[in-house]
Amino acid sequence: MNRKRSRFWSLYxxxxxxxxxxxxxxxxALLGDGAWDVLSWVGLGIPVVISVHALVKYCR
Amino acid sequence: xxxxxxxxxxxxxxxxxxICTLFLLLLAVTGLPLVFHHELEALLGDAPQYRQLxxxxxxxxxxxxxxxxxxxxxxxxxxxxxxxxxxxDGVTVITAATAGxxxxxSHTFSLDARTGEVVETPAANGGFMMVMLxxxxxxxxxxxxxxxxxxxxxxxxxxxVSGVVLYAPFMGRQRxxxxxxxxxxRVRWLDLHNLIGIVTLTWALVVGVTGVINACADLLITAxxxxxxxxxxxxxxxxxxxxxxxxxxxxxxxxxxAAPGMQADFIAFPGTRFSSEHHYAVFMKGATHLTSxxxxxxxxxxxxxxxTAVGGRPWYMNxxxxxxxxxxxxxxxxxxxxxxxxxxxxxxxVLISGLYLWWVKRRVKP
Numbered sequence: 001m002n003r004k005r006s007r008f009w010s011l012y013x014x015x016x017x018x019x020x021x022x023x024x025x026x027x028x029a030l031l032g033d034g035a036w037d038v039l040s041w042v043g044l045g046i047p048v049v050i051s052v053h054a055l056v057k058y059c060r
Numbered sequence: 061x062x063x064x065x066x067x068x069x070x071x072x073x074x075x076x077x078x079i080c081t082l083f084l085l086l087l088a089v090t091g092l093p094l095v096f097h098h099e100l101e102a103l104l105g106d107a108p109q110y111r112q113l114x115x116x117x118x119x120x121x122x123x124x125x126x127x128x129x130x131x132x133x134x135x136x137x138x139x140x141x142x143x144x145x146x147x148x149d150g151v152t153v154i155t156a157a158t159a160g161x162x163x164x165x166s167h168t169f170s171l172d173a174r175t176g177e178v179v180e181t182p183a184a185n186g187g188f189m190m191v192m193l194x195x196x197x198x199x200x201x202x203x204x205x206x207x208x209x210x211x212x213x214x215x216x217x218x219x220x221v222s223g224v225v226l227y228a229p230f231m232g233r234q235r236x237x238x239x240x241x242x243x244x245x246r247v248r249w250l251d252l253h254n255l256i257g258i259v260t261l262t263w264a265l266v267v268g269v270t271g272v273i274n275a276c277a278d279l280l281i282t283a284x285x286x287x288x289x290x291x292x293x294x295x296x297x298x299x300x301x302x303x304x305x306x307x308x309x310x311x312x313x314x315x316x317x318a319a320p321g322m323q324a325d326f327i328a329f330p331g332t333r334f335s336s337e338h339h340y341a342v343f344m345k346g347a348t349h350l351t352s353x354x355x356x357x358x359x360x361x362x363x364x365x366x367x368t369a370v371g372g373r374p375w376y377m378n379x380x381x382x383x384x385x386x387x388x389x390x391x392x393x394x395x396x397x398x399x400x401x402x403x404x405x406x407x408x409x410v411l412i413s414g415l416y417l418w419w420v421k422r423r424v425k426p
Binding site: 008010011012013014015018019020022023026029030031032033036037040041043044045046047048050051052054055057058059 | 224227228231235236237239241248249251252255256258259260261262263266349350353382385386391392393395396399400402403406409
């Protein structure tokens with residue numbers, strides 16, 4: 001059971017964190033400008049950085 | 061996970077994606093220029109340019125603006141007057157043959173709110189951006205087109221959810237976001253498809269779900285007309301049709317009095333989709349960032365100019381109001397637009413790599 005749980009978190013933990021940061025960012029920018037907008041840039045920026053990095057590295 | 065369960069999710073993922081992929085590609089490609097529609101319209105010369113006047117030049121009387129609009133479009137009626145935060149010197153006017161004319165047959169232009177001068181905005185009536193918008197919204201097929209795209213959006217959500225479920229069995233013993241270094245093009249693209257798919261999950265879900273809600277806007281507006289608006293104008297059920305309208309001059313002041321602290325977003329004239337046969341409906345937006353997306357109608361008798369109702373909003377109109385920014389990506393400055401466009405392109409990569417993976421796997425099978 002414990003092993004199963006740690007397997008779940010090692011695979012989905014990072015995905016969940018990225019998804020939550022993305023969701024916070026998307027809704028934060030609805031609440032205001034300035035710092036709220038920056039949160040959305042972070043939340044949307046992480047997926048872009050990870051994806052573009054992988055694409056550049058592995059597909060020539 | 062049992063292999064039978066995996067096969068079922070796999071089936072759901074393959075077929076929900078295959079059916080919606082072509083439509084999703086169309087949406088992703090046409091959505092790309094739409095993310096930058098403000099900038100592109102300015103570039104194409106289709107954004108209203110107003111005369112430089114002293115900052116304290118007072119706005120013209122609304123009734124005079126209506127006259128200016130009617131003089132520009134003889135034989136038509138004004139359906140809507142709308143204000144735009146980016147162009148406070150102007151007002152957007154929509155006119156049509158009758159108040160009830162459907163949106164695609166109306167004419168949109170701008171008036172300088174201080175001089176009544178007409179500024180045509182061709183992009184609002186045709187041209188490249190309009191083609192992109194129509195392809196994106198209804199594929200030139202009206203309500204059936206919108207509903208078909210809404211259904212494709214639902215399939216997209218099924219594809220995302222099943223894709224997330226399948227992430228675990230497909231990643232096997234690897235760590236998160238690992239892309240295997242192999243000669244096999246299929247394995248590399250499988251890993252990239254999984255990686256990009258899982259990190260862009262939130263965006264794809266939010267844009268997918270809000271897209272479905274926006275595609276159902278016509279149905280939601282009809283529901284709002286049938287329950288909320290009908291109840292608000294119930295006392296007028298047996299009133300004969302309007303023969304003349306009181307001038308629009310004081311509408312904004314009257315609406316502000318009825319909804320203090322709010323700002324006018326648009327005025328729907330009597331007989332249009334957003335008003336009754338007997339009212340001017342001034343739609344007021346809230347003063348905060350969040351509530352500026354939520355509109356409250358103030359119904360003003362078109363003969364006596366008395367306020368007869370200040371509308372509450374059913375929950376689904378709030379959902380529609382918030383679905384717009386969350387789908388357009390225009391509420392977090394330029395960096396948000398750029399990131400929005402980049403994730404849109406990444407979604408295209410996921411769609412095409414998914415198609416490729418299905419094709420390759422299909423060829424391997426006997």
